[in-house]
Amino acid sequence: MYTPNFIITNNILKNIGVIEAAKEIIENAPLVPAWEAKFREEAIVRTVHHGTHIEGNELNFTEAEKVLAGAKIVGRDRDIQEVLNYRNVLKFIESFQGDTISDETVKHVHALIADRILPDAVVGEYRKSQVVVKNSQTGEITFRPPPAVEVPFLVSDFLLWLKNVAPDDIHSALKAGITHYELVRIHPFLDGNGRVARAIATLVLFREGYDIKRFFSLEEYYDREPLNYYNALQSVAAEQGNLTHWLEYFIEGLAIELSRIKEKVKNLSTDLKIKKQLGGQQMALSERQIKIVEFIQENGFLQNKAFFELFPMISEDTVLREIKDLMKKGILQKQGSTKGVRYILKG
Numbered sequence: 001m002y003t004p005n006f007i008i009t010n011n012i013l014k015n016i017g018v019i020e021a022a023k024e025i026i027e028n029a030p031l032v033p034a035w036e037a038k039f040r041e042e043a044i045v046r047t048v049h050h051g052t053h054i055e056g057n058e059l060n061f062t063e064a065e066k067v068l069a070g071a072k073i074v075g076r077d078r079d080i081q082e083v084l085n086y087r088n089v090l091k092f093i094e095s096f097q098g099d100t101i102s103d104e105t106v107k108h109v110h111a112l113i114a115d116r117i118l119p120d121a122v123v124g125e126y127r128k129s130q131v132v133v134k135n136s137q138t139g140e141i142t143f144r145p146p147p148a149v150e151v152p153f154l155v156s157d158f159l160l161w162l163k164n165v166a167p168d169d170i171h172s173a174l175k176a177g178i179t180h181y182e183l184v185r186i187h188p189f190l191d192g193n194g195r196v197a198r199a200i201a202t203l204v205l206f207r208e209g210y211d212i213k214r215f216f217s218l219e220e221y222y223d224r225e226p227l228n229y230y231n232a233l234q235s236v237a238a239e240q241g242n243l244t245h246w247l248e249y250f251i252e253g254l255a256i257e258l259s260r261i262k263e264k265v266k267n268l269s270t271d272l273k274i275k276k277q278l279g280g281q282q283m284a285l286s287e288r289q290i291k292i293v294e295f296i297q298e299n300g301f302l303q304n305k306a307f308f309e310l311f312p313m314i315s316e317d318t319v320l321r322e323i324k325d326l327m328k329k330g331i332l333q334k335q336g337s338t339k340g341v342r343y344i345l346k347g
Contacts, residue, residue: 002161004170004178006243015248015255016171022258023212029265038290039215039261044068044090050223052082055194059083081116086195088112093203094214100163101203103155106188109199113192126151127190142234145187154186162204172208176201177250181243184233198222215261221253267297285331288314288322293331293345301335301342 049057049064059067059079066073067083089112098105111124126148133143146154162179170178180201187193198219205211222229232249239245285293288311295310296302302310307319323343326332333346 002158002182004161004182004243005241006174006178006247009244009248011248012174012244012251015251016173018255019173019251019258022255022262023210025262026212026215026258026265036213036215038287039213039264043215043217044087046217046220047090048083048086050217050219051086051195051198052079054219054223054226054229055082057082078117082113085113085115085117088115089195089199093199093206096203096207101159101200101207103152103159105203106155106159106183106196106200109203110189110192110196113195113199114189118191122190126155126188129190131187131190133187142230143187143237145185151186151188155183155188158182158186167208172205172210173251173254174247175208176204176210176254177247178243179204180250181233181236181246185236212258212261215265216254216257218253218257221257267294285326286322288319289326292319292322292326292343296332296343296345301344303342304339 045061045065045068048068049059049061052064053059057064057079059073059075063073063075064083067075067080068087073080089109092109092112096105107124107126114123128148130148131145132141133145134141158179162175165175180197183197183200184193189196202218206214228249232246235245236243291310292302295306299306302323304316307314307316311319323332327334327343330346332343335342335344
């Protein structure tokens with residue numbers, strides 16, 4: 001039976017502590033529900049764009065965002081289809097209701113990824129031939145996956161381990177990192193294995209209570225410095241199957257991403273004083289109110305003369321109504337009078 005080989009280093013322990021602390025703040029921060037739709041949509045665009053870009057998709061972030069919004073763009077059909085497909089993968093992960101992650105789960109994720117891109121005969125089907133991974137620049141073979149005949153047994157064996165390992169035995173983030181690597185190593189499909197591995201690793205996190213409001217995107221971390229990503233994956237083979245270096249990289253990436261989200265959530269939630277003022281209650285704000293609070297967070301205050309900069313197409317009276325509501329909710333307060341009036345976060 002599959003057994004992962006790694007040790008828990010100080011770096012892994014430290015970053016798991018960072019992950020747990022960020023998770024606690026993100027899940028309990030006041031005012032967060034108002035931003036949930038916005039944060040989730042941002043995370044979806046980042047995940048889809050970077051998750052396909054690292055595999056050679058030529059669309060930029062803005063183009064991917066437009067495709068996801070249903071707009072027509074000029075681009076390669078394959079690139080557009082890859083973006084749409086990966087969005088469907090995320091929808092599947094978000095709504096997954098299965099008791100366990102099975103072979104069929106892995107195959108279905110691949111079918112979503114490969115839809116209208118690969119020939120029907122290989123969509124959602126384990127490969128039946130040997131493949132090699134080459135350096136696109138030099139043509140050098142960088143990785144030779146297991147023989148095709150072994151693929152069904154290797155996947156089933158790994159998923160059996162994943163099903164049986166107790167939550168208290170291995171931290172969920174480590175399980176996700178192990179899943180990510182093992183599916184890359186087995187390379188079950190002719191194409192799309194990286195996306196399958198990242199998607200199933202995300203599903204592991206989601207199933208074990210680490211969806212963290214679906215605010216995060218690990219793909220951006222990988223795509224920012226792809227050489228580091230591939231080197232970390234290749235380190236396992238170089239170290240005779242020891243996953244430690246890869247897991248340090250994976251856990252650090254999750255810690256960095258969640259820390260970034262945590263700081264944004266803390267800023268948008270103003271501070272713990274607001275939670276106290278609201279009696280610990282979370283509060284829903286409109287999109288305009290979110291922009292107002294963000295502006296004051298960044299600039300310290302808001303004056304009438306900045307209304308047009310913030311809302312070029314909105315009347316001053318409408319902005320003032322939003323501000324008045326924020327004051328009524330105890331989030332903003334007014335300083336000064338007439339033309340010199342300033343709006344600040346309530347202390």
